[in-house]
Structures are given as C-alpha cells and as structure tokens.
Amino acid sequence: MEAGRGEVFFQSLLDDDTRPVPASLRATSTVGADDLDIAPGRYFEPEFHRLEVDHVWRRVWQMACREEQIPNVGDSIVYDIVDASLIVVRTGPSEIRAFHNSCLHRGTQLRTAPGRVSEFRCPFHGFTWNLDGSFAGMPCPWDFPQVDPAGFGLPGASVGTWGGFVFVNLDRSAPPLEEYLEDLPWHFAAWPLEERYISANVVRVMPCNWKVALEAFIEAYHTVAVHPQLLRTTGDTVTEYDLYGRHVSRMITPVGVASENLDRAVDDAEILEAMFITSDADLAVEPGATVRHVLADRMRASLQERTGRDFTHISDAEALDGIEYFLFPNFMPWAGFLTPLVYRFRPNGDDPDSCVIDIMLLEPVPADGPRPAPAPTRYLGEGETWADAPELGYLGRILNQDGSTFGRIQRGLHASVRPSITLGRYQESRVRHFHAALDAYIAAGD
Numbered sequence: 329m330e331a332g333r334g335e336v337f338f339q340s341l342l343d344d345d346t347r348p349v350p351a352s353l354r355a356t357s358t359v360g361a362d363d364l365d366i367a368p369g370r371y372f373e374p375e376f377h378r379l380e381v382d383h384v385w386r387r388v389w390q391m392a393c394r395e396e397q398i399p400n401v402g403d404s405i406v407y408d409i410v411d412a413s414l415i416v417v418r419t420g421p422s423e424i425r426a427f428h429n430s431c432l433h434r435g436t437q438l439r440t441a442p443g444r445v446s447e448f449r450c451p452f453h454g455f456t457w458n459l460d461g462s463f464a465g466m467p468c469p470w471d472f473p474q475v476d477p478a479g480f481g482l483p484g485a486s487v488g489t490w491g492g493f494v495f496v497n498l499d500r501s502a503p504p505l506e507e508y509l510e511d512l513p514w515h516f517a518a519w520p521l522e523e524r525y526i527s528a529n530v531v532r533v534m535p536c537n538w539k540v541a542l543e544a545f546i547e548a549y550h551t552v553a554v555h556p557q558l559l560r561t562t563g564d565t566v567t568e569y570d571l572y573g574r575h576v577s578r579m580i581t582p583v584g585v586a587s588e589n590l591d592r593a594v595d596d597a598e599i600l601e602a603m604f605i606t607s608d609a610d611l612a613v614e615p616g617a618t619v620r621h622v623l624a625d626r627m628r629a630s631l632q633e634r635t636g637r638d639f640t641h642i643s644d645a646e647a648l649d650g651i652e653y654f655l656f657p658n659f660m661p662w663a664g665f666l667t668p669l670v671y672r673f674r675p676n677g678d679d680p681d682s683c684v685i686d687i688m689l690l691e692p693v694p695a696d697g698p699r700p701a702p703a704p705t706r707y708l709g710e711g712e713t714w715a716d717a718p719e720l721g722y723l724g725r726i727l728n729q730d731g732s733t734f735g736r737i738q739r740g741l742h743a744s745v746r747p748s749i750t751l752g753r754y755q756e757s758r759v760r761h762f763h764a765a766l767d768a769y770i771a772a773g774d
C-alpha cells in the first residue's frame with residue numbers, strides 16, 4: 329500500500345527531530361482505497377438515529393467523566409446518552425459503579441445533577457438505595473408484598489477506566505474496555521493522561537447531528553476555508569492520517585510549518601510571530617536550527633515553568649504538533665502538549681438534528697503541591713459561544729469558526745438530492761473509517 333501524502337511528510341519531519349520520538353509516532357497505518365458512500369439521510373433520518381441508539385449507543389464503551397470529577401466515595405455524576413441516563417458513582421477508593429437513573433417504583437430520575445451522596449433517595453415517594461445499588465427500603469413496606477428487597481437493587485451498567493477517564497457501557501455483556509480500546513493505551517504510553525487535570529470543561533449544544541460536529545474534528549482539510557489565520561503555522565495539507573483497528577484512528581497536523589495553501593512564502597520570523605503573537609528578538613532561528621526547534625524549545629521551557637516537571641526529553645513533535653486520536657464512537661483525546669484537548673460528541677437526547685459537544689483541556693499535574701481541582705463544567709447557554717469561556721483561551725475563537733458551519737451543514741444535508749456525500753480519499757479517510765465502524769455495529773445488530 330502506498331504511503332499517504334501526509335505520512336511521507338510527517339515521518340520525514342520526525343527524522344529531523346532534536347529528540348528520539350515515541351514509538352507510537354512511527355506507527356503509521358496506511359490508508360486503504362475505500363470508497364464507502366455515505367448517504368445524507370444518515371445525518372437526520374429518525375430511522376437511522378434509532379439504529380444508532382439500539383446498535384451503537386447501547387453497545388459501545390463511552391467516556392462518562394474523569395475520575396478526578398468523582399474523587400471521594402459518594403461523589404456522583406449523571407451521564408445522559410440518547411434516552412438513557414446513568415448515575416456514575418464512586419463506591420470505594422478504587423471502585424466506581426454505574427446505575428440506571430430511574431426509580432424502580434414509578435420511574436423518577438434519582439439524580440439530576442452531580443454531587444456527593446450517601447444514598448440514592450427518590451424525591452417522589454422516598455424509595456431509597458445504598459451507594460452500592462442495594463435496596464435500602466421504602467415507606468410503608470407492608471404495601472409492597474411483591475417486592476423482595478434482596479432482588480430490588482438498581483440495575484447497573486459496566487464501568488471501566490483508562491487514562492483517568494471513566495467509561496461506561498449499557499451492555500453488561502459487552503467485551504471488556506481493555507479489548508475495546510485496541511492499541512490506544514500503547515499509543516498513549518508516553519503521554520499518561522491520568523497525570524493530567526481538567527483545566528477547562530465547556531459544554532455546548534449545537535444545531536447539527538452529532539456526526540456532523542464530530543467529523544469536523546477528524547480532518548484538517550477544512551483549515552483553508554474555516555481557519556485561514558492558522559495557515560501561516562499549520563501543515564494542513566501535509567497532515568498524516570492513520571487508521572488502526574475498528575475503533576481507533578489518528579491524525580497528526582504539523583505545527584510551525586506554513587501551509588501549501590498560502591500563495592506566498594512565509595519566513596521564520598512570521599511563523600514565530602504567528603505562534604506567539606510577538607516578534608521577540610531572542611526567538612531568532614540560529615544557523616543549523618529550524619523554526620520548529622525554536623518553537624519546541626520555547627514550549628518545553630513553558631511547560632517546565634508551569635508544572636515544575638522536566639520536559640527536556642520530549643520530542644519537537646510532542647511539544648508542537650496536533651496529534652489527535654479518535655476512539656469510536658465519539659471520544660477524541662489529543663496526545664502531545666501544545667493543545668491538550670479532549671473532545672466528546674453526543675446526540676442531544678433523541679434529536680438527530682442537534683448534539684452536545686464537550687471540550688476539555690487537560691494540563692499536566694504540577695510536580696509539587698496538591699493535584700489542582702478540576703475546573704467546573706461550564707454549560708454555554710443559547711446565545712453564548714465558545715469565546716464566552718475564557719478558560720479555553722485562543723481555542724474559543726477557533727472552535728467558533730468550526731461551529732459557524734454546523735447549522736448550515738445540517739440544513740444542507742436535509743436539502744441534498746444526491747445519494748451520497750463526496751469524500752476525499754486520504755484527507756477524509758477517517759470519516760469513512762468512522763462510518764465503516766458504525767455500519768459494522770449496525771450490521772451486527774441483535
């Protein structure tokens with residue numbers, strides 16, 4: 329199989345790195361020729377949404393929260409996905425459980441918000457369950473002779489953890505999380521995400537199908553039209569795309585490289601200025617060095633200053649490049665350090681025409697002192713944008729550029745008279761790979 333265009337470019341950049349690079353950055357996986365057609369109806373038809381609910385959302389492992397968001401016994405969050413709702417609760421120092429968030433009496437949601445609890449007491453009539461899900465009692469037990477307290481525990485969902493994230497699966501007979509993650513833990517061996525903390529966590533509802541939003545973040549092809557200000561420092565057209573197992577793909581966008589889409593030359597001084605918004609004289613590129621070497625040194629120093637940790641060993645690529653992994657169906661942890669992002673995309677309840685996007689920033693935990701508390705979750709309201717979350721910094725503006733297209737993509741898909749959308753074979757290969765996994769789950773059915 330011929331190596332992808334971006335793969336050839338990025339792998340040669342690694343040859344020029346000032347440090348040894350982690351093995352995973354060398355683990356390329358060349359894209360096969362695949363012309364899967366994707367019908368527009370997959371983005372809005374209620375029938376297709378039902379297939380996703382039954383065969384994907386009720387079958388897959390999905391990220392529910394970070395462990396740091398439920399650090400103490402009794403800490404709980406509510407994880408909603410389509411028409412299901414789970415309470416995820418820490419039941420022991422190293423034990424987390426998940427329960428269906430529905431009272432066994434007449435169905436009331438037991439929890440509607442995160443918080444520390446000692447039991448789950450329904451607000452309607454007071455049926456109560458212990459933290460471990462066992463039944464604790466109800467008022468007037470004489471009126472429920474049919475209820476055997478021993479068999480009246482809260483139904484549970486499966487729970488697994490990786491990288492400081494808590495994953496849940498509604499299907500109790502699903503294969504374990506370790507199997508589902510495929511090679512993802514191996515890829516992240518050099519970047520332990522459990523040693524990070526949430527410095528930003530921002531949630532926004534957007535007017536498009538969850539896949540429309542997700543797919544805007546698994547290709548760099550849109551950079552030229554959507555993020556033109558990034559072209560001075562972004563190798564959009566030389567991005568490497570890797571497809572691994574059914575659940576995992578990756579892209580790596582080189583940073584500190586001017587885009588081929590610019591119709592003029594960009595010199596080192598302009599790249600430095602664009603990266604740091606400064607024309608700092610001591611940022612000159614010495615003979616024999618490259619602008620990436622200078623930028624990576626600056627990034628290592630900044631990381632060390634912020635965390636007290638030693639970052640001298642990290643490669644230029646880890647310091648600078650946009651290394652983004654995808655775990656089916658909706659979880660995108662970034663590797664490396666310049667943009668420590670995590671994305672999650674979910675349908676907004678049962679509506680195929682809107683979605684919920686979670687954006688997290690995960691900063692390295694400082695070497696000394698207590699682990700910083702995770703940033704509170706900010707829910708952006710109607711009329712607010714990512715730029716209204718100052719904790720996202722410059723990323724707010726970039727995310728707004730992405731988001732500005734979502735509503736019109738959704739409306740345009742409804743208006744399409746073509747049997748399928750038209751995808752680039754390499755730069756949009758992850759979109760096809762994602763839909764192939766969707767199809768496989770739907771075809772497996774049951």
Ligand code: FES
Binds near residue numbers: 434452454
């Ligand atoms: S619905 Fe929960 S106690 Fe009645």
Ligand SMILES: [Fe+2]
Binds near residue numbers: 545554555730
């Ligand atoms: Fe974008």
